[in-house]
Amino acid sequence: MGMSVTISAATAQDAEQILKLQYLCYQSEAELYGDYRIEPLTQTLDDLRAELGRSHALVARLGDEVVASVRAAVDEAGTARIAKLIVHPRMRRHGLGGRLLDAIEEYFAGEPAAKRFQLFTGHRSEVNLRLYRSHGYAPVATEQVAPGFALVTLQKEPVTQAYAASA
Numbered sequence: 413m414g415m416s417v418t419i420s421a422a423t424a425q426d427a428e429q430i431l432k433l434q435y436l437c438y439q440s441e442a443e444l445y446g447d448y449r450i451e452p453l454t455q456t457l458d459d460l461r462a463e464l465g466r467s468h469a470l471v472a473r474l475g476d477e478v479v480a481s482v483r484a485a486v487d488e489a490g491t492a493r494i495a496k497l498i499v500h501p502r503m504r505r506h507g508l509g510g511r512l513l514d515a516i517e518e519y520f521a522g523e524p525a526a527k528r529f530q531l532f533t534g535h536r537s538e539v540n541l542r543l544y545r546s547h548g549y550a551p552v553a554t555e556q557v558a559p560g561f562a563l564v565t566l567q568k569e570p571v572t573q574a575y576a577a578s579a
Contacts, residue, residue, distance in 0.1 A: 415474060419470055422481065426481075427461050433498055437498040437500070470516055495531065526570055531566055534563060535561070544566045552565050
């Protein structure tokens with residue numbers, strides 16, 4: 413075997429693989445909430461390409477296959493909004509989601525520098541919540557978006573360079 417996973421910036425050519433992976437990965441979320449009309453499952457390839465054009469996206473590859481992805485963009489208030497952290501089901505529980513989360517945070521620690529990182533997940537998504545908490549995110553809001561479905565927003569402050577150098 414010996415093949416290792418590499419993380420790099422996504423390109424326009426990755427859009428189709430990302431969309432297929434996104435569709436696969438969000439099946440379990442849709443099942444958990446009984447709603448297969450969630451945006452990650454209804455997003456079109458054109459919509460994804462547009463989203464990739466206005467955000468920074470990373471992919472993790474195993475050979476030529478995209479096995480994980482994440483995207484984020486900094487808003488006018490300086491918040492890096494991280495979205496759609498996805499890992500192929502066969503690659504889960506190996507730290508890949510955490511590596512992608514670290515890599516997207518590292519990217520936004522440069523320019524444009526983020527003042528904070530924010531992401532959200534469903535209130536029943538315990539695996540996601542556990543991952544985010546283990547990476548320093550804390551819940552800052554919960555929004556009821558439908559009966560039986562609430563979105564939990566989590567946030568963390570970036571590690572400053574001075575602090576990181578002394579740690």
